Structure formats: C-alpha cells, structure tokens
Amino acid sequence: MGHLSNDEFFAKLVELFDSAKGKDHGSIVLTQKRLSYDQPLPEATDDTLPSDLHPPQPLPILIRVTNGKGKEARKAKKKIKLSTVVGPDALPAFFERYAEICKQGMGSLKPRDRSKRKGKAKKKSKAAVTTTTA
Amino acid sequence: MPYYETSQEWLRQSALLLEARPSTTRITTTYHLTDKTGSSKKRQKRRQQQLQTATTTTTTTTTTASSAAPRASLTIKTYDPHSGTCLKYRTTKAAEVSRLILSLGQLGRKMAALPTDTDAVMVDAGVAEEVGTPGVEKTEGSGSASGNAGAKGQTQTQPPAQTQGQGQTGGGGGKGKKKRGKK
Numbered sequence: 471m472g473h474l475s476n477d478e479f480f481a482k483l484v485e486l487f488d489s490a491k492g493k494d495h496g497s498i499v500l501t502q503k504r505l506s507y508d509q510p511l512p513e514a515t516d517d518t519l520p521s522d523l524h525p526p527q528p529l530p531i532l533i534r535v536t537n538g539k540g541k542e543a544r545k546a547k548k549k550i551k552l553s554t555v556v557g558p559d560a561l562p563a564f565f566e567r568y569a570e571i572c573k574q575g576m577g578s579l580k581p582r583d584r585s586k587r588k589g590k591a592k593k594k595s596k597a598a599v600t601t602t603t604a
Numbered sequence: 605m606p607y608y609e610t611s612q613e614w615l616r617q618s619a620l621l622l623e624a625r626p627s628t629t630r631i632t633t634t635y636h637l638t639d640k641t642g643s644s645k646k647r648q649k650r651r652q653q654q655l656q657t658a659t660t661t662t663t664t665t666t667t668t669a670s671s672a673a674p675r676a677s678l679t680i681k682t683y684d685p686h687s688g689t690c691l692k693y694r695t696t697k698a699a700e701v702s703r704l705i706l707s708l709g710q711l712g713r714k715m716a717a718l719p720t721d722t723d724a725v726m727v728d729a730g731v732a733e734e735v736g737t738p739g740v741e742k743t744e745g746s747g748s749a750s751g752n753a754g755a756k757g758q759t760q761t762q763p764p765a766q767t768q769g770q771g772q773t774g775g776g777g778g779k780g781k782k783k784r785g786k787k
Contacts, residue, residue: 490635490637493637494637494638495637495638496637497634497635497636497637498634498635499632499633499634499635500632500633500634500635501630501631501632501633502630502631502708502712502715503628503629503630503631503715504626504627504629504715504716504717506627522626522627523626524717525717527717528716528717528718529715529716529717530716531712531715531716538634556712558716558717558718561709561712561713561716561718562709564709565705565706565708565709565712566706566709568705568708568709569701569702569705569706569709570702572633572635572701572702572705573698573701573702573705575635576635576676576678576698576701577698578637578675578676579675579676579677579678579695579696579697579698579701580675580696580697580698581698581699582697582698582699
C-alpha cells in the first residue's frame with residue numbers, strides 16, 4: 471500500500487483511535503523515522519564521518535501507524551497499516567495536528583486529577599476522597 | 605534497556621542518539637489498552653486472582669468498574685538498530701500525551717536534518733525584516749522562539765523542568781503525609 475496524503479492519514483488515524491475506544495485490550499503503534507529510501511544522499515567522501523550526518527537538504531519523515539495485529543489477524547485482514555510522508559516544511563503543522571488527534575484518541579489514559587489520588591495508596595484512597603470532598 | 609524516569613531525560617538522550625545516527629534511528633510510540641504498568645507476571649496473576657475472587661463475591665461492582673475504565677499506557681521508544689541502542693519512557697497520564705507528541709515533533713526536526721530551532725528563529729527573524737509583513741511573520745517567529753526555548757532547554761531549561769517534576773512528586777509525598785496526619 472502506498473503512502474497516504476497527510477489529510478487522508480489523519481482521517482484514518484482518527485478512525486483507528488475511534489475503533490479502539492471502549493475496548494479493553496489492543497494497542498496502536500505509531501512510528502516515525504527519516505525517509506532515507508530512494509533519497510539522494512552523497513557518497514561518503516570521508517570514511518570517518520558517515521554521509522547521513524549532514525545531508526545537503528532536509529529529508530522527509532516517514533510516519534507509520536499499525537493496530538499491532540499480526541499473524542492470524544493479518545490473514546483475516548484485520549491488520550491496519552497506515553503510512554504517510556511528511557515533508558520538512560510541513561513538520562510543525564503536522565505534529566500539532568498529530569498531537570491533537572493523539573490526545574483525543576488516547577482517552578483511556580488516566581485523567582489528570584484522578585492520577586493524584588490513585589497510585590500510591592489504594593486503601594487510603596477512599597478515606598482521602600471523603601476528606602477532600604468533605 | 606531500562607525505562608527513563610522522566611520524559612525530559614528520555615528526550616535529551618533521544619536527541620543525542622538522533623544526532624549520532626539520524627538515518628537509522630526510529631521512534632515508536634505505543635498506546636496499549638489495559639494497564640501494563642505492573643507488568644510482572646506475578647502481579648498480573650495476583651490481579652487476576654483478585655478479580656476472580658471479587659467477581660465471585662460481588663459480580664456487578666467489579667465488572668462495571670473494569671468496563672467503565674479500561675486503563676491504558678503509553679510507551680515511547682527510541683531505537684537504533686545499528687548500535688542497538690534503545691531508550692524508553694512509559695506513562696499512564698493523559699496530561700503528558702500532547703507534550704510527548706510535540707517532543708516527537710522536535711525530534712522529527714532532527715530526523716529531517718532541519719536546522720535546529722535556534723537557526724530557524726534567526727531565519728524567521730531575517731525573513732520578517734525583509735518581507736515586512738509583521739502580522740504573520742511575527743507569530744511564526746514567536747512560535748518558533750518558544751519552540752527554540754524548548755529545544756535549547758534540552759541542556760539549559762530542562763534542569764528546572766526536572767526540578768519541577770521532582771517538586772510535583774515531592775508534592776505527592778506531601779499529600780501522603782497529610783493523609784497520615786488526618787488519620
């Protein structure tokens with residue numbers, strides 16, 4: 471499957487997060503790396519320094535997303551794979567939107583205020599709740 | 605490779621790794637449903653046993669509790685297959701998500717071999733002066749300036765940030781003490 475455009479990618483990512491909502495297991499894997507495949511990079515002129523450290527022009531970034539399914543699920547075509555290429559100019563805008571979508575999609579993480587009560591003292595939590603509310 | 609205690613430390617180390625190996629390093633962010641923070645098998649077993657006993661005694665309450673709030677965790681991993689370096693950070697707090705993703709963006713700049721944000725600010729400022737459209741350019745400049753502060757802070761402003769984090773945990777400790785005092 472080829473790469474999606476950034477907009478398509480975001481739309482599908484929202485879908486994927488929505489499908490994970492309300493489930494009690496599963497995972498979503500987001501990966502990013504420099505897109506070095508098929509990119510013009512000069513041959514290493516110096517053996518001591520690899521040529522990728524200071525490329526002449528900025529390179530795009532490859533973003534991949536899967537729903538972490540493998541083997542049987544792959545055969546059943548339940549594995550979802552999305553990928554997109556972000557150009558160097560589009561990076562700030564992309565990550566702002568990416569952060570927004572992830573924040574909304576990862577709703578099962580602990581919300582801010584609950585995290586303070588929980589964690590250390592589960593037994594005490596009930597007493598603490600009553601004292602704080604009272 | 606062990607997990608880092610703070611996301612700042614993870615970010616700092618990841619930035620260093622990306623500087624050294626920009627082409628091979630990848631960053632994987634995994635959003636696990638079900639809480640895996642206590643992932644040792646013993647603890648999982650114990651939890652299951654607790655659940656089972658609980659369900660036998662009070663079926664309704666436990667099922668509603670578990671179904672109402674399926675917990676999750678977010679693991680963020682920087683891995684370089686060439687050197688085998690692996691840097692990880694894990695959290696369960698929703699409040700950290702957007703900060704972490706934005707720091708992914710910062711690291712993305714390094715991946716893309718874009719100039720560091722300090723240079724970007726200089727360029728932006730230069731452009732703003734030349735073009736003379738202060739409205740648009742100024743906002744851009746200020747945005748990247750704040751980004752610059754964050755990026756530069758990897759060495760400079762982050763120690764304070766870390767102390768803030770420690771302050772928070774200290775605050776947590778303080779709360780514990782309060783509870784004890786009340787009891």
